């Protein structure tokens with residue numbers, strides 16, 4: 001791990017993203033990333049797609065695989081951090097991780113990310129990236145343990161010349177309705193307009209609290225390139241939950 005990773009952008013932008021993240025649970029900066037880096041990453045995503053190295057994205061471990069295509073239609077390939085562009089991307093994420101830990105005391109300890117290529121007709125239905133356990137006795141949620149370690153989600157967009165007509169906006173909501181047992185009931189958000197609908201234009205960057213911000217990728221009419229990633233805490237050791245979490 002670099003001692004002083006090269007940040008994506010200025011300290012000012014980092015600080016204002018973190019202020020928004022703390023105040024409302026999400027933050028967005030259009031044109032946050034260097035266009036050269038964005039182009040290099042987009043080319044890698046395209047090359048992997050053409051080489052058949054991407055595969056169908058699945059939904060969280062708590063869902064049945066058979067549901068996947070009705071929830072999410074996208075193809076993914078995990079970043080391995082090997083190419084110069086991926087090294088730079090991981091270094092920027094590392095700088096953000098350190099800044100978020102310094103200001104928000106989140107204890108984030110690692111970052112994982114993948115390319116996501118949405119074909120025309122691609123989408124990702126409304127979801128949370130991680131689940132809060134409603135109570136210690138919620139045994140049926142045990143399958144979600146692994147995902148609870150996602151604390152902050154990041155999405156970086158790699159698209160060139162995105163227009164309104166291409167669809168594919170990221171809709172974000174600032175509240176999560178819960179049912180009487182404390183489980184998220186996201187279909188109740190049908191009645192609530194999203195707090196924002198963000199264009200996936202190249203260079204844009206979004207941060208979201210993984211357990212708190214429901215979001216969806218609207219139907220995309222063009223090929224849509226993104227890198228979603230997650231900052232994680234070390235909440236499980238040997239399959240057991242960290243008692244502090």
Ligand SMILES: O=C(O)CCC(=O)C(=O)O
Nearest residue numbers: 124129155170217226228
């Ligand atoms: O691509 C996006 O805008 C968001 C993707 C997303 O929500 C996810 O991969 O969990």
Ligand SMILES: [Fe+2]
Nearest residue numbers: 127128129215
């Ligand atoms: Fe997500």
